[in-house]
Amino acid sequence: MLVIIFVATLLLFASPLIIGFIGMLAPAFAWIPALNMHQPSFLGWQQLSTWPDLSHSIGLTLLSGLGSTTLALWWCYLILRRYWLSTQWQQIERLLAPLLAFPHVAFVLGFGLMFSSTGWLARIWHHLGLADSFYPTLIHDRYGLGLLLVLAIKETPFLLLMSMSILKQLNIKQFYNASVSLGYDHQQTWRMVIVPLWLPKLRLAIFAVAGYGLAVVDIALIIGPTHPSTLSMLIWQWFTDADLTQLPRAAAGALLLLIIVLLCFGLLRCIEWWLLSHSTAWQYSGAIKTLTLRSRNTSKASAIATLFSYGLLLLPLIMLPILALWSFALRWRFPDLLPSRYSVRFWYQQLEPLQQLISNSITLALISSLGALIMAIICLEYRQKHHRGIPTILIAIPMVAPQLSLLFGMQIAVSFIAGQSFWLWVSWSHWLYVFPYIYLTLDGPWRSYDQRLDQTARSLGLSGWQTWWRVKFPQLKPVLLLAFAVGCSVSLAQYLPTQMLGAGRVPTLTTEAVTLASGQDRRVSAIYGLLQGLLPLVFFTLAMVFARRKTSHAQTTKVIL
Structure with missing residues (x-):
């Protein structure tokens, strides 16, 4: 039974990747029989090459994608260097779950309400007497700096989470103590000793961040540059064009985006190789004596670092009260800091459509997450029993490949299938992106599980199913709940x-939130953004509550025994 479900999971996971690539490749070379295009040609590439400002769009894509990846990696390094071996790291670790649960779209909606030309920051700016001074333009700016900043802020917690398990495996404290005993100071230890060990193991997470930043669509729709826009935005506009004869151009653009992402992965890998394996003199230059700063300057630097780190991590959560305030604002004139009148009228107006949207969102999250959780458990059990599992590179493809390129081909392929099974295809696509996160969340706990517990249970007469349900499941229940919450968050x-x-x-709430973000009524956008941000937090909160109840129950049982 395990073999059958493992093979079925492998087919379900690999088939959309193959279908997506073929479905993108064929129209990219103008082979679309449904549109009477029976002879492959370079029509799509010709249309793509003649598009004005194509090079500018590619430049914006590279700037926002690679720039946000570099900035997020730098911020992640600064926070780790400042807090990893300190007592304050536990506080940061507790912040990571709600930060990761907070969706990108909800954060961007709050970001727009704060940093727009009439946002909260502009109001504060005006009251400080700086109305005629320089004000940062981060919404639809021509260089995509707002998009770059948003991506960097949202991806930093993800890199921190991925770094946690890496640094724990490396036993950083031992390396740190040995380096200090050799005369290295704190910064030199992190730069010369820890970074060369940490960075290669973070490669997959860096690729995931870069791939998402290079091909992002929903965030670019809300705050990205418009004239010209990023390449992913152009492809999305071409794909939604009513003129189907322009489909080869959209497919060629999707294939070009995939090539750009792969080339960027190669560039990042070459930079890593150059710094860590080729030009290595900086790693072995030895401890460099530096002048000791005065205690007052040191304390100021520490205070600034603390303020920066917590400000960076708390900024996404600050967007929730901003969205809540806007959702109840009836009259809020510029430059007033707070609304002059409040009302629940907009909530009542949206009550009926919200019921359907929340129902659709939760249903999709539960179906895709529950299916992915069951299949991930079976695949991990199969690997534990037969020592053969799903290749990591295959698991990583949906995380690092551009969504637009992959889904473009899947959508073209699905269009040839008769019927209106939209719920089936959407659930399948959600499962495709939920499964890798659940699988990787469970991978570590499954590897570290003490199999001697199972052997003892079997020696006492329990069957295989009884052993799993009565021994293994209670031990792994907290991480299973966490993985389920992660899956729901990804789906939402x-x-x-x-x-x-x-x-x-x-x-769903996400699709409507993105659609309404370009509307004129900020109150309605704030309602959808607030609910879209709260739903994942609800799932994470429930997972944490049930996990704690399980832990307290286990401790009580031990005391009684």
């Missing part, structure tokens, strides 16, 4: 899979 944040494979017939 999906925009492109829902929009492309659902053809607009399966609306």
Whole structure:
């Protein structure tokens, strides 16, 4: 039974990747029989090459994608260097779960309400007497700096989470103590000793961040540059064009985006090789004596670092009260700091459509997450029993490949299938992106599980199923709940899979929030952004509550025994 479900999972996971690539490749070379295009040609590439400002769009894509990746990695390094071996790290670790649960779209909506030309920051700016001074333009700016900043802020917690397990495996404290005994100071130890060990193991997470930043669509729709826009935005506009004869151009653009992402992965890998394996003199230059700063300057630097780190990590959560305030604001004139009148009228107006949207969002999250959780458990059990599992590179493809390129091909392939099974295709696409996160969340605990517990249970007469249910499941229950919450959070944040494979017939909070972000009424946008941000937090909170109840129950049982 394990073998059958493992093979089925492998097919379900690999088939959309193959279908997506073929479905993108064929129209990219103008082979679309449904549109009477029976002879492959370079029509799409010709249309793509003649598009004005294409090079500018590619430049914006590289700037926002690679720039946000570099900035997020730098911030991650600074926070780790400042807090990893300190007592304050536990506080940061507790912040990571709600930060990761907070969706990108909800954060961007709050970010827009804070940093727009009439946002909260502009109001504070005006009251400080700086109305005629320089004000940072971060919404739809021509260089995409707002998009770059948002991506960097949201991806920093992800890199921190991925770094946690890496640094624990490396036993950093031992390396740190040995380096200090050789005369290295704190910064030199991290730069010369820890970074060469930490960075290669973070490679997959860096690729995931870069791939998402280079191909992001939903965030670019809300705050990204518009004239010209990023390449992913151009492809999305071409794909939604009513003129189907322009489909080869969209497919060629999707293939070009995939090539750019792969080339960027190669560039990042070459930079890593150059710094860590080729030009290595900086690693072995030895301890360099530096002048000791005065205690007052040191304390100031520490205070600034603390303020920066906590400000960076808490900024996404600050967006929740901003969204809540805007959702109840009836009259809020500029430059007033607070609304002059409040009302629940907009909540009542949106009550009926919100019921359907929340129902669709939760249903998709539960179906995709529960299915992914069961299949991930079976695949991990199969690997533990037969020492053969799903290759990591295959698991990583949906995380690092551009969503637009992959889903473009899947949508083209699905269009040839008769019927209106939009819920099936959307659930399948959500499962495709949920499964890797759940699998990787469970991978570490499954590897570290003490199998002697199972052997003891079997020696006492329990069957295989009884051993798993009565011994292994209680031990892994907290991490299973966490993985399920992670899966629900990933599903609730999906925009492109829902929009492309659902053809607009399966609306969710995320799709409506992105659509309404370009509207004129900020109160309605704030309502959708607030609910879209709260739903994942609800799942994480429930997972933490049930996990703690399990832990306290186990401790009580031990005391009684």
